[in-house]
């Protein structure tokens with residue numbers, strides 16, 4: 001316990017050093033560039049953050065009803081999180097099932113391969129056309145992405161379990177269901193956690209990108225408007241805020257799954 | 266009744282690869298049988314058939330009179346490779362079997378000398394200790410028959426001798442049938458009631474071993490034991 005606390009403290013110290021170095025470098029580059037409109041320094045961005053956080057009257061004249069950070073953050077992250085939950089859950093189930101059934105793999109592999117390779121920039125507008133500019137199109141886009149990535153990893157994780165592990169359990173009298181719970185699930189868990197973290201981070205950025213293309217609410221929508229106004233500092237403030245919240249969510253996933261991964265040391 | 270009746274057992278993996286051909290063998294209940302043979306002669310194949318993990322191409326295997334149709338709790342197996350799940354602590358590993366009871370689990374953890382390590386993860390154990398976990402798990406599940414596939418071949422001499430004593434003690438205490446695969450003649454002589462040599466698809470030799478137990482080091486000086494060792498080495502060629 002105390003060991004993991006010191007570990008976290010150590011990681012935190014290095015993280016703080018990294019942030020500090022980055023901040024200084026940014027400040028220096030901004031100073032030498034000398035143009036706040038092109039590359040605003042961190043303090044300008046911070047100022048934008050403080051003033052934009054609870055909303056901006058100017059944006060409301062442009063027809064944006066909610067211009068404050070909390071509502072838009074909640075919208076963007078909420079949609080991404082729900083999509084991530086649904087897509088990943090289905091992906092885990094489908095991937096693990098496919099690992100147990102050769103025919104299911106044979107049927108789905110080419111389709112998944114082709115559609116998994118469609119660039120998101122192509123898929124996003126399609127989803128907007130099919131499902132409208134509301135939240136549904138983004139939800140489906142992010143969920144689909146999570147489903148494919150998590151499904152592929154879950155399947156290969158289950159396929160990579162050494163066959164003796166299940167055979168051993170079978171000779172101890174565990175039936176197929178019990179083996180799935182005692183062997184397949186825990187053995188596939190570490191790579192699944194890794195891909196869940198990846199899927200959440202990518203899912204959030206997908207959600208923001210899709211909002212850029214067409215949405216009435218969300219951080220992506222605010223970024224699009226600010227970009228049109230040429231307000232680089234505001235764009236950066238919004239982007240960094242999303243990144244920070246994504247980081248916090250990642251830490252939450254790691255903390256929540258740590259007990260189940262302790263056996264790996 | 267016999268623990269195993271094997272009739273006409275044939276396994277063909279591919280055309281030309283037929284490690285077992287028409288093998289017949291009876292194993293009485295309570296026997297400690299060692300299956301001896303050079304590498305690649307189908308020892309593991311035989312054991313996998315006995316466990317129900319491999320369906321033979323031809324022939325029948327009856328365990329306690331009933332045809333073997335798949336793996337189940339009545340035939341436990343200790344694998345050559347490390348097979349215990351790394352995500353279960355020692356105690357949970359020993360308790361993995363469907364028939365194990367808390368009492369049995371505690372008893373066999375003690376019997377293999379893992380008391381005090383119940384909460385350890387497998388990665389915190391040595392290779393020999395992990396083998397002990399596997400043995401305790403199989404015994405705690407109370408099978409009628411134990412199948413052991415070169416379980417100690419990767420261990421040093423001292424550790425192996427210690428585990429021989431453990432297995433013999435458990436065998437004497439529980440009276441279970443054990444089919445123990447090895448390529449080590451001395452290991453077979455130390456452990457077995459009976460040694461069967463498999464080769465070229467069938468049983469090449471079938472020898473009873475009647476030296477009094479405990480056998481241990483004094484067997485090295487014994488004339489009969491040395492004669493048996495020489496004869497076995499000869500038929501292994």
Ligand SMILES: Nc1ncnc2c1ncn2[C@@H]1O[C@H](COP(=O)(O)OP(=O)(O)OP(=O)(O)O)[C@@H](O)[C@H]1O
Nearest residue numbers: 278282284302303304305306307308309310311448
């Ligand atoms: N799954 C398989 N597919 C094809 N051939 C196999 C398979 N398993 C084993 N064989 C072949 O069958 C023969 C017997 O193998 P087996 O593993 O039973 O030998 P063994 O006596 O246990 O050898 P060792 O002492 O080295 O463990 C070998 O020639 C091996 O190459």
Ligand SMILES: [Mg+2]
Nearest residue numbers: 308309310414
């Ligand atoms: Mg073998």
